[in-house]
Amino acid sequence: MTKDAFIACRVTPETKARMRALAQREGIAESALIKQLLDVVLRASAHGTLPAPEAPQSVSGDARFNVRLGPEISRLLRERAKGRGTPSATYIASLVRAHFLDAAPLPKAEYVAIKQAVGELSAIGRNLNQIARAINQGGRPAPPGGEDVMAMLKVAEALRDHIKALVSANTRAWGTGHAQKPH
Numbered sequence: 392m393t394k395d396a397f398i399a400c401r402v403t404p405e406t407k408a409r410m411r412a413l414a415q416r417e418g419i420a421e422s423a424l425i426k427q428l429l430d431v432v433l434r435a436s437a438h439g440t441l442p443a444p445e446a447p448q449s450v451s452g453d454a455r456f457n458v459r460l461g462p463e464i465s466r467l468l469r470e471r472a473k474g475r476g477t478p479s480a481t482y483i484a485s486l487v488r489a490h491f492l493d494a495a496p497l498p499k500a501e502y503v504a505i506k507q508a509v510g511e512l513s514a515i516g517r518n519l520n521q522i523a524r525a526i527n528q529g530g531r532p533a534p535p536g537g538e539d540v541m542a543m544l545k546v547a548e549a550l551r552d553h554i555k556a557l558v559s560a561n562t563r564a565w566g567t568g569h570a571q572k573p574h
């Protein structure tokens with residue numbers, strides 16, 4: 392059932408303030424309070440020809456929510472979601488999950504990059520392990536050549552810089568929009 396009909400009326404500032412206070416006390420939006428009031432009045436009417444309002448549907452695992460955002464926040468949301476390569480709704484869902492579960496997930500591209508980095512570091516570790524094992528067995532392994540050491544160092548530095556950039560980007564992404572504490 393679509394809910395696209397709209398009812399509007401003008402009231403005094405005092406009535407508006409009383410509605411706002413009542414809605415806040417009930418913990419609902421003013422429009423939800425007005426809708427409840429209309430339902431009560433219509434059900435109590437003497438005509439009795441109107442159907443009873445439908446019972447609220449149970450919330451399923453794929454519940455959808457409508458959220459109103461101002462233009463600036465909407466723009467920032469689109470930019471942030473685009474930067475992470477996800478639709479805006481998916482990005483909002485990840486923020487909500489991160490908030491309630493206290494766990495900020497990495498986007499898939501960053502997750503894959505970190506897995507690749509771990510693979511590279513594992514390969515370097517295996518090479519160093521072979522050298523250490525040969526030394527411990529009393530053998531004289533051929534030391535890695537200068538080119539080998541420079542290649543391992545270059546890979547390690549590139550991985551360090553890449554992971555540092557990922558961590559920095561995630562820190563900025565999850566921290567943006569929060570109030571800054573004075574130093």
